[in-house]
Amino acid sequence: MRNFIIIFLIVFLSACSTKNALNYEPNKNFKDENETFRLEKKWYKLYNQNQLNELVEEVLKNNIDFKIASLNLARAYENAGLISADLFPTLSAGADFTTNRDISTNDNFRKKYQAKVEINYEVDLLGKILSRKYASDWLATADEFDLQSLKLTLINSAVSGYFKEIYLNEALNFTERNIKSYEKLNEIINIKVAYGKSEPLELKQTENALLNLQNKKLSLISQLKNNELFLRNLLGNDSEFLTPVSQIENIKFLGVDMSAPYIALSNRPDLRAAISRINVSFYDYRVSQLEFFPNVSLGASLSSNDEKFKDAFKLNFFSGNVSINLPFLYYSRLKSRLRISQIDFKINVKKYEKALSEAVNEVRNLYEIYEISLNNLQNLKKNYENAAKIAxxxxxxxxxxxxxxxxxxxxxxxxxxxxxxxxxxxxxVLETENKIYRSMSAKFYKK
Known part of the structure; x- marks a missing residue:
């Protein structure tokens, strides 16, 4: 009978054992593989705008989404620590007091004191618990990269909102100046029409242009209100945003080094988060594989049992046990879990491929837009210089x-x-170059 059981176990375990069908080696760490560039992650400080620096610091300090993401990260690390504790023996102790009497004989109450110290340990022969720990560690790492990605987004949003506030206020001032000019022009044409020196059509055209300018002014005011609401939401409070004192043309472009290779995208936290989640699903798959194998647990205890309280803690009795849990009845369920974990792995791989493709396309598109924007800026400069000269x-x-x-x-x-x-x-142009810094996770400089 014993030989039959041994043979049965060998056959069963052979059937349960599954090769690593994923053909994947988890990435152990991340590093910048590009050694010809240095990174500036606080690029916004290079604009030398104190108000901008204060705004970014306040956003990172008070933004509600950033606080929630930070708490999620803290929870992930606590959970990883909790799973790590499973690698070590579990110690427990307790004491018990009971009293009873035989009411059929009218005996006196009998007291009994018990004390016990136990230690239990699940032997991680095949690394199942360790794989579970690795999965939780990588999940915490993914949350950390999510936090970094959110930080980049918040910085870019704050910078964009700050520059937009400057531009809109300047545009509003120039539009109001134009309105005053058209009001004077309207008065002149009115007088000319009254004296027959001009046609009523010209007056209608001027009035229409004035109405268009007034509508443009209202649109700019509306955009300002929306931008200030956007900034208040970033700050996580309802305080009034102070209007920047700078002029948009006094802010120097930081420039973009378009020779930075695409390998630099490996610094993007969203891509690193995607890789981390692939690692999570890989170790989850490993755990699902190892669920087919027996669980071996060891236990030991010291206990005592006495009618006297002072003798109840001598712990004179020692006992030990070995338990083996065999998953005979759960094969189909475990097989389904294994398939699910394999599918989860493939899903995370596809998500990474999608994120990488979108990142490459985003950077390429931003580079092209940046060049077009600079050329357009040069043309508009010449156009303004000519218009100013004519005036x-x-x-x-x-x-x-x-x-x-x-x-x-x-x-x-x-x-x-x-x-x-x-x-x-x-x-x-300012907005586009900041989008590039965000998409590359930093401003790149040649060393």
Whole structure:
């Protein structure tokens, strides 16, 4: 009979054993494989904007989503520590007091004192508990990278919101200046129409242009309100956002080194989080594999039992036990769990491939947009310089009595329109280069 049981166990364990079908070696750590560049993760400080630095610090300190992510990370590390404790023996102790009497004989109450100290340990022969620990460690690592990714997003959002606030306030000021010019122009044309020097059509055109400017002003005010709401939500409070004192054109571009190789994307925390989750699913798969094998537990205890309290803690009796849990009745369930963990692994691999593809496409697209934005900025600079020069010429002609005020005002409003387009494009370049820093997880410099 004993030989039959041994043969049966050998056959069963052979059937249960499953080769590592994943063909995957977990990444042990992360490092920057590119040695020709240095990284600046606090690139926003290079703009030398004290208000911006304070804004970013306040966002990282008070943002609700960032606080929640930090708590999730703390919980993940606590959970990893809890699973690590399973690698060590579990010690327990207790004492018990009972009293009883035989009521059929009317005996006196008999007291009994008991004390016991136990130690239990599950022998991790095949590394199942260790694999479970590795899975929990990598899950905590993934949460840490998620936190870093959120930090990058918050920094980029704060920087973008700050620059947008500057641009919108400047655009609003220039638009109000244009409105005043058109109001003067409208008065002049009104007088001309009254004296028959101009047609009513010209008056209607001017009035229509004035209405368009007033609508543009309202739109800019609305955008400012929305941007300030966005910044307050980032800050996690309802405090008023102080208007930046800088002008958008006084902020120097930091520039983008487009020679940074795509291998630098390995620094992106979202990609590292995706790899970490692949590692989690790999070790979960290992645990599912090892669930087929017996669990061996060892136990030992010291105990005592006496009617006297002082003798109850002598712990004179020693006992030990070995227990083996065989998963005979759970084969189909364990097999399903194994398949599920294998599918989870494949899903996480696909998620990583998707994240990597999107990251590469994002950076490539941002590089192209950045170059286009710079070229567009140069054209708009020339356009503004020409418009400003034309306005200056008409101003001189008006002062010399060789041009009407109407001509100068039209030239001046055209120059202001060109200026608004210029600062709008300046903001676009700033926003794009910051998107590149976020997508690369830092600003790259050649060493």
């Amino acid at each position: 200056e010429i008409y101003n001189a002609k008006y002062d010399a009595g060789r041009a009407e005020l109407k001509d100068y005002l039209e030239a001046d409003t055209a120059a202001i329109d060109a200026k608004i387009s210029l600062i709008s494009q300046y903001y676009t």
